[in-house]
Structure formats: structure tokens, C-alpha cells
Amino acid sequence: MRGRLAGFILAAGLCLALYWPGLNIWFAMDDFAWLGLRASINTWPDLISTLFSPMAQGTIRPLSERLYFLTLEGLFGLEALPFRIVAFTVQLLNIWLVLRLVERMTGSRAGGVAAAMLWIVNSALAFALSWSSAFNQILWPCFLLAGCHARWSWLITGSRRARWAEWAFFILGFGALELQVVYPAIAGAMTLLYRRERWKDLPPLFAVAAVYAVFNRWIAQPQTSPVYTLHWDGSLWTTLGTYLRMATGMWQPDLPRDPEAWWLAAECLVAFGLAAGLVGMIWRRERIAVFGLLWFFATLAPILPLKNHISDYYLTVPVLGLAMVAATAAVRHPFWAILPVLVYGVGSGIVARRAIEYRYNLAETGHALIAGVQEAARLHPGKLILLTAVSSEQYWGAINDNPFRLIPGLRVYLAPGADENIEKHPDLGDPARFVLAGPAARAALEDGQAVVYSPAGGKLRNVTALWRDLARQRWSGELSPMLDAGQSLLTGQLDDGWHPLEPGFRWAAGRAGLRLGAPGEARELSVEAFRGPEEGKRGPVTLIVMLNGAQAGRWVIAKENSSLAVSTALPASLDRTKPVVVELLISPVLREEGPGGRQLGLAFGKIGFR
């Protein structure tokens, strides 16, 4: 028992020592999208829908994404540490499960400890251990390993409790990651290798996995993004080759290495060592070798068709299979294993450490930006905050998923032109949606309603004075091609038919007009409109948008829809070099009760060209 505890402490210590920046890391990228989930929940049906609706590429991961973020954000808000502690706690549990599983399957305690350590040191884990959105890669192996333990108990003892436990872990695993469909293959390998006479309980597992796979493909939205398109062709082999090379923990497609020759030699040594160990073990009919190899291929196979989305993070679970093989071989033949294991430990450990430090710094850059904006909002309450000189890294790491909506009272925009300094990734989002148009920025700065900050070079710097001059020079007298009727800026561009401003929107009567600046290179007209909360008997509402007297769009908002966010291509006949007169025609209208009651068509937010 003491030896086992020492082994666990050794493996857990290695994990914490190598990946400790991942424990203190802040949120990044998709985390901000998941953190916003709570805002969409007002009723119990909302909760059910949030937990089980397909999101992000049609995936349903209620445990590893929805509950994880909903619960921890509910308890701790935007404090990242609890998220990280939960992730690391589950990873420590994984280490324990690996250690015990290999020990149970091979009878070697040292083999179990070695398997856990070889897995931990693989650089593929750096991604999963440094990003809360990748918690699925930590929670899923927990269910896989727990299921394997239960199956092993069932194979050895025939315990019915173990069978029920296996089914429970199997089903729960789907809540962590849809790749759980591969569990029956792993369970099948274990059964056929160690107790083939017990194969009869395998078909139900396969049947459930098949049904889930079909269900998952059916509900997943068809992928329009080339990144997530599945390729069922010869590229599968190329992708497999890439992942095999990455499994050494020392190589990634864009990883700069110096000196390359040394790294390549190290990779070859590790690959040769692993291959030799594997052949030797298969020759001696050591079943763990086949089990480990099947684990690797089974957990990797579902992502091989994603040839445009090769990521080390997908190797988190597969490399555990190779670690089982390598560890057992190393324990059986320590003399031959010492050099490859040492080289792998140092090489992969260096890459892992670099990767986690890179991710830590990236997250800190975003953290500094968001904390700076919060500080600016405290110094300038109620003002718009414009950000200029935002780097691509800062935008894609922190801003794209709009973290500012998570902090009440913040109104943050990119300064005019700031989007043009940011690398384009159309499949991830468009920075232009955060930009405040030049004339609007000028109006806000002139009225003292906005401050401008630059995050270039670390801390946020107040550059308002400079930008006031700039805006005055660049956008004086220009009409904005985009305005927000729900804000006090640019009210001069609103013509007849508008009611006074209300928080976040402005009611238009049945006919309302406004003027927009020349569309220039804009592609479309976009309109945000809302119905009122209590509309009595009013049925569908029709909105017609006229540009310079010609109809550009017509939409109907059904009674059950509270809002409309639409866009339409600009008419070819529109002169893009001149300001445009816009007319909004709404019918039927509501009439407020009482004398002098207002005529209410629709409430509007942003209207303009983009």
C-alpha cells in the first residue's frame, strides 16, 4: 500500500510540477462563450435546453462543458482558479486510475506508476491541462478508465455490481465527450484479450454506442466550416502519420525546434524504442501491448477525418495507450529502455513546459486586457470604452467571444479601423462586429461619452486625447454608415418618427427615417429590431426597409418571436459613394393607452451597413 501511495505521489507530483502554470491560468477563447451560458437560463426548460442542445459543431457535452461552466461560474463568477482546481483534481484521479488499471492488468506496480508518468510527460496534455474549455479531454478519460476498472472487476470476479458500474460509467462518458462511442471497442479488446468467454455482454455496449453515434451525427449541424469538415479519403493516412509523429511529444506541425537535427534524432530514438518494445511484447504475447495499441487507435480513429483540424489536444487520451505499452516494456527491460525513456521524458517535458507557459502568457495577456477594461470602467463610469491597437493575439485570445458582456455595465467597442489590424479567421468570427463607426466615435469623443485605451505593450494606456484629435480630423462632418438607435450617439442622423431613447433601444412609430453615411465597400444592410414585451392582440409585424426610396428588404416578425436580427445585400443600383436615406415602414402598429398615447411600431437597436 505504501509503495502504491509513493507511486501516486511521484506521478501526481510530476503532473503538478510540470503543469503548474495550468493551475493558475486564466480563461481564454471559447471559455468566454461557455461562461455566458448562465445568461440564457431563466426557466427550468431553459436549463434543460442549455444542458442538452447541440452547440459548438453540434456537440452535446452536458458534464464537461455545460455543467462544468454553469456550476463553477454560478459559484465563483469569473474566478478561474476553481475551474482549474476541478480539472487538476480529475486529472489526479485519472493518474490514480491509470496506475491501478495497469497494475491490475499486468501485476506490476512499477508498470502502473511508469504508465502514469509516461502519459503525464507527453506534451499533448499541456493543452488539456491549460484550458478550461478542454476539460472534456480530462473528464472523458476518467469515465473511460473507470469503465475499464469496472470491466476488469467483472471479468475477474463476475460481480454484477461491477457490470452495473461499467454501464453507469459508459453512459456518463457520453456527457463528457461524444468520442465515448469508442468505449465498447476498448472493453471488447480487454475482454477478448483476457477473458474471451465473457464476450456475450459486449453487443449491448456496441448497440448503444452505434445508436448514440447515429443520433449524434443526426443532430450535429452540417459543417460549413472547412476546419470541421470530415474527409473520408486517403488523407486519413496522412493525418494518422502526423498524429503518430506528434505522439512522441516532441513534434508538432508548427513547432520551432532548435537544433532541429537533435530533436529529430531524439524523436527517432523514442519511436524506435517504442516500436522495439511493442514488437518484443507482442512476440512474447504480452496482452497489454495489444490492449495499449488498440486503446491508441480506437481513441484516435474518430478524429482522423478532421484533416484540417489537427491538434495535439486530440492526443491527450490516445497517448495513454502508448504509455501503457512503453511503461510495461520499460519495466520488463529497464536496461534497454533507460535511454529512450530519458530522452522522451526530457524532450517531451521541455515541449510540454513551453506549451503550457505559452498558453499561460496568452491567457494572461487577455486577463490583463479585460481587467484593464474593468479598471477603466471604474475610472470612467458610464462611458463607452474604445480599444485601439489590439493585437490579433489579444483579439482572438480574449475579445472574440465577447467577455465584456459578462461584466455588467461595460460598453466596449473596437476603435474605428482597429479590426483591420487583426488577422482574419472568418470561421471563428468577424472583428468588425465590435467596431464603433468613425463618425459615432467622433460624436462620442466630442461629447465626452467615450474614452480610448490601447493595450499595446502590456498595460492599457489612455489615449483619449490623441484620439479626440484624430477623430475630429478624420470623421468631421461625415455621417456614420452604422448607428445604434438604442444609444444617445448620432441622434442627429435620426429623422422623424422616433420616440425618446430607452435603455438599449428606441421605439419607432409606424414610419421612421434616418440617414446613413455612404456604404463604401460594405456588403449588406443589417437591422436589429424588437417587439414589446406586452403586445396584446398584435399578430405578425411586417417591417419594410427603403433605401433612397427603393425597397431593400421586407421581413415579418411572428408573434412568438421577440426580436429580429437580419441583414440583406445592398441593391446593385445603390450609389455607394453618397449618404443614404433610410425609411422604416412598420405595420400594424400598437397604440399606447391613454390620451396622447404613442404609436409604437418596433423598437430598434443597430441599423447600418457592414
Add this chain to the structure above:
Amino acid sequence: MRKLTMAVAVMVAMAGCKKDPQTVRYLEEGASQLSSAVNTGDPRAAIQLLRGFHDIENNAWRWTGPKFSVALRPPKVIPTEGAKFYMDYAVAELFVQKIPSATLTITVNGKPLEPEVIAKAGNFKLERMVPPAMLQGDLATFDFALDKFLGAGEVDQRELGLIVSGVGLRAAKPAAPPAK
């Protein structure tokens, strides 16, 4: 379970060993000065790169997009012949392989300067005299537009134009004294 509890306790203690958030300041107030010269490799100079500049590379330069703009402070004293605008830039070999000739148009505060023809790879210094009439006030914005550029996906995901390392405005040197 006890082992896991112990490990979690160690982990929490490790996580606690970080900077006190109260000591971290994320903001710098106070006036920012506009400079007459911008080194694009300096992150703090980014506030003057109004649009169209990609992230810093090698701590020294940036790729531009097809349109880019810079804000500069005109020199305090501008001689009658004007101030000299300069831009240190490079044209990538790849650029000229795909685009044998391109034209860079330049405007200062909306008024045009003589365009630059881009036809060779290498390092160049663009220089133009800017008349004092074009440099009224404390701020001059220079807008550049390339008629041809490397589209997104041609070399990498970005639209790429020139490689710019420095941009500036300086009072033109006084004419050399006549030789005796």
C-alpha cells in the same frame, strides 16, 4: 480518497502561491504623446498605426494589409520647402513573384502625394516632401493603399502587402551651403 484529498490540498497551496491581485495594476492614465517617427516593432507605438498593420514580427517589423494608415505628429518647425516623410519598407520575394508590379498610393490628411511603384524585392526607403500646407495642426494621418496585394490564403491567412519597419516625418535638412 485520502490520497486525492492530500493531492488537492497541495494543489490549492501551489495555486495560492501567486501575486496578490491587489498589487497588479492594469491601467496607465495620463496623456500619451504622439511621435513624429514610429518604429513599427515597438509595441507602444501601435497607437499610431491606425489600421492595416499586422502583429509585430521578430520584434522589428510588421506586415501591412492592402490599406494601412499611420498618424504622425508634424515637426514643430516646418521649413518652407516642407517636411520629409519617410517609410522604411521591404518587398518580399514572394510578393514580386506573384505581383510583378503594384502601385502604392499615399495621401496626407486626404491630399495625395506622388505614388510609389513596387516592382522589385528588397529593402527600400520611400521619401516624399510634404508641403507645410498639408501639415496643419498637431496631427497628420497618412493613408496608403496598394492596388495589388497578396490575398488571404495565397501565402498565409492574412492579406499581405509590404513589410514596414519605420515611418516618420522630419523637417527637411537645410540645403547644403554652396561649394566655395
